[in-house]
Amino acid sequence: MSTFAPTAPIASGWTRAWSGRRRWPLVSVAGGAIAAALVLLPLAFLIIQAQRSGWGEVQRLLLRHSVAVLLWNTVRLTLACTVLCAVLGVGAAWCVERTALPARRLWAVALVLPLGIPDFVVGFGWVSIDPGLHGYLAAVMIMTLALYPLVYLPVASALANLDAGLEEAARSLGLGPWQAFRKVTLRQISPAVLGGCLLVTLALLAEYGAFEIVQYRTFTVEIFTEFKLGFDTAAACALSLVLVLLSVAALGGELALAGRGRAWRAGPGARRIAPRIALGRLSAPVLAGLSALGGLALGVPLGALVYWMLRGSSTTLPSASILAAAGHTAEYSAGAAVLSTVLAVPVSALAIRHRNRVTVLIERLAYLPMALPGLVIALGLVAFSVRYAFALYQSALELIVAYSILFLPLAVVGVRSAMGQASPRLEEVGRSLGCRPATVWRRVTLPLIAPGLGAAFALVFISSATELTATLLLHPTGVNTLATQFWAYTSELSYGAAAPYAALMVAISAIPAYVISRRMTTLARGERAR
């Protein structure tokens, strides 16, 4: 059965939007409104907080000399890392997807796996074996090694899906292989490259742990320090607003660049897979390069963990506390995964089934946290709870809400794609077979979107379990999670004690990284078999 194209055009007004239905999908509208309100809440309270301290004060805070230094630090790091990630990501993806590389499938998995290691664990790994590592170059190297898979993954999938006919047509029109790559292939994969670079930039702007470890001061590090150590909420909020502006600028930049050259997709039947290029004499250097990349990105952090685990086992290992921490992590992460998955359902349902201006706005808002660093969301929630709901301050619920907002975009991506597959035709058929809407939802829609709900739950769970920045700010006093306990030990330079916590977090998040890379390779193989 082929896909079902949405038949209803975007309706212009309220009356048309709901025509064909007897009433508004009240449950969905309410759920969507709650999701939108939750996303806007932290941002709103940041602004309120900044306003409370007075715009004059904010101006004074922002025009300090140190802010210019922070800005320069943040921008030069972001530019260097993003460019390096793009080069490494595209290069590695091209080698794996388009050349006759030996052990190709192994590389396809190994090059994605660094995504499963939290950035602050990568930082920990490097610094724990070379305590002298700090400053700009260390930060660039560590973040590039941690983040290049964000470019590699979309580019590899774009290359695997590329229509070989286009490149062949270019060659037949007299272009050399390099020219054809530059003028045709690169154009085709540019949305994937840009999308990956955007993710890298946003991750860099939000990162705290890794930079703290290598003692490199970016906006996020400064905000955290001002708030946590200086107890200067006004300064933290004012700086946060700048951070939000930087993220929004990155989003806008990606939109502006991507808008110019959208990839053209041939119909599924028209696509042909390009023959792989034989590497010949280049085999050795390419293999050496990929091995170096894999070794540095995957080998060093994992090696360091193993080393410290072995070393640490000689000291007394507080096994009871790691179990307790794991329990708390699981509890908070599961709560967040349930909440954001539940919120993602009405957001996706409205965006797909009742598309109009309001529901599209709700959907966009649900994606907004992608541009909001976890620190900003946490600060906003702190600003809200301290003033209006003190009972919430540093409660488990607040942490769960923070995770849910932070990772709502992941949940929406998972649920939305599943919802898109569940055709409204099927629901209609269900009703024509005598089932009431609630029954149809239970017997048709829910089973169809269940895999999407599962994926959303897993993604949010894993992301929450390995989140550090917001957790440090919001975790209930006296209760430690894997991330906070790891951080406490790392700060005391007790690497051996910290390592088991990091290993557990890596184990949790390596699973999806592995599944994603496997799925990509099986998908590509399935395409070839066809």
Next chain:
Amino acid sequence: MSRLSVSDLWKGYASTEVLQGVDLEVHAGSLTAVLGLSGCGKTTLLRVIAGFERAERGSVSLADRTLDDGRTYVPPEKRCVGYVPQEGALFPHLTVEANVGFGLSRRERRGDAVAELLEMVGIAPLARRLPHELSGGERQRVALARALARRPHALLLDEPFSSLDASLRTRVREEVHALLREQGVTTVLVTHDQEEALSLADTVAVLRDGRIIQQGAPAELYERPADQRLARFLGAVNVIDAEFEDGTARTTLGALELRDDPASGGAAAGVVMVRPEQLDVRLREEGAHGESSAAGLGGRVERCRYYGHDALLHIRPEEPSGGEMLLARVHGEQALPVGTRVTVAARGPVTPL
């Protein structure tokens, strides 16, 4: 066995009115085909009858029960109207068995009902398969069995055969037709394929620009189409100038018997429709006789399209009578080479347009 009637039905989306006053009568137990080009509103009409969309104006009723008249609105699950969408829309997470039994109560599902239905549409061995393991024709049969399971008062089929390839289409079509005959369920089938509509349906309703422009038996539509556009849509046609005179039309092809008098005998001149299969084509012997108009119109074959079972000749009439190119359908073995000189005569009653 219920009669379905739709009257003065209006329905539109954001800026366009898709249905603009549709009137449709489907007799109890009959099969009516709604024929129209894509985008004419066929699917919208079915969706309003099924209850997935609400009528803006007008009414839909089934066996004297009002389903929708702008005020009352019966939800789809209470209509007892079966619906088979394009490409079947089987529930992908359920087996064939579970798909067919979907609309049945738990008790009914446990009985023999499902097995009987599968037997009826001839897919009993596939009961435990999942939809993606079925061929296009098998999917259609499952969708049909699923819709028939609840013994609906009316059945709606939305282009059920268009996704099948040509060889399979004819077979599935025949089987479905036989099955619907046997069940005697009131059926509306929408299609853009005039051959399908003419060959399957008891009644054909032609939908154009959101209105039914003509409804009648297939032969009636083919022989007496409402206008030239419809005449051409239903098949190739020759439109020939004529003068009308008590029951006959005087044309370049001679005097032809008229099916109907042109509207109340007022007009003295107009055009008549002659189908290509109404033309007889004979070889013309060179110079033996003069050209007698009684024997027909002289012409020369300009193009010949050979289809195997028959052939379509494009014949250019020769001066002095002249006139437009004529299309004539002849037996396959009568396909004539280009340039052949022929005589064309018309047979049977013709229809004024």
